[in-house]
Amino acid sequence: MAYKTRTLALAAAGLAATMTALPAVAHPGHGGGAGMMAGFLHPLTGLDHLLALLALGLWSRQQRSGFVLPPVFLALMALGASCVAMVADGMLPALEMSIAATVLLLGALAASALRLPPQIAVLLASLCGFLHGLAHGRELAGMPSGAGFLLASALVMGLGIVVRPDEQRRRIAGAAIGAAGLCLLTGLV
Numbered sequence: 001m002a003y004k005t006r007t008l009a010l011a012a013a014g015l016a017a018t019m020t021a022l023p024a025v026a027h028p029g030h031g032g033g034a035g036m037m038a039g040f041l042h043p044l045t046g047l048d049h050l051l052a053l054l055a056l057g058l059w060s061r062q063q064r065s066g067f068v069l070p071p072v073f074l075a076l077m078a079l080g081a082s083c084v085a086m087v088a089d090g091m092l093p094a095l096e097m098s099i100a101a102t103v104l105l106l107g108a109l110a111a112s113a114l115r116l117p118p119q120i121a122v123l124l125a126s127l128c129g130f131l132h133g134l135a136h137g138r139e140l141a142g143m144p145s146g147a148g149f150l151l152a153s154a155l156v157m158g159l160g161i162v163v164r165p166d167e168q169r170r171r172i173a174g175a176a177i178g179a180a181g182l183c184l185l186t187g188l189v
Helices: 002-018 036-045 047-060 066-082 089-111 118-136 143-162 167-186
Strands: none
Touching (some): 036 047, 036 143, 047 089, 047 167, 066 143
């Protein structure tokens, strides 16, 4: 039980650190393009998105509401992408930090054995999905690109669900993803 409490405390500390962190660029490695293939490749080439999707898949296996979390994430990501016009350009650094924070949070959750109440798990998946949608909305402006993006995102989350690492390997993978999120927050990646 102390491990679960410590993991939550570390995740909370990481999120609190986002309020004071310098702007991060959490979207390295993306190419241009607006077609279905460009959208499909985007989650596979964007480190932040790839790690968040894998962590969500790993974490969802531990939750009572596990198979609900990936569709909720995708739906809220699509909603966030449709709301991107509401995000002012000046908010982009805070949004980038928020995306890095989702990688940290989802990694910490995947590393822990903590089973959250279904409402809390759905709320966290919704928030993370919405933030990713806002961040990627400019790239998803064309519908074919958006459809490819959502399809690849679903496949990556599915991979995180289908792969069944033992508990120790899941914790190591989650911790590594969380550490990558911390690096994104501090600008080391």
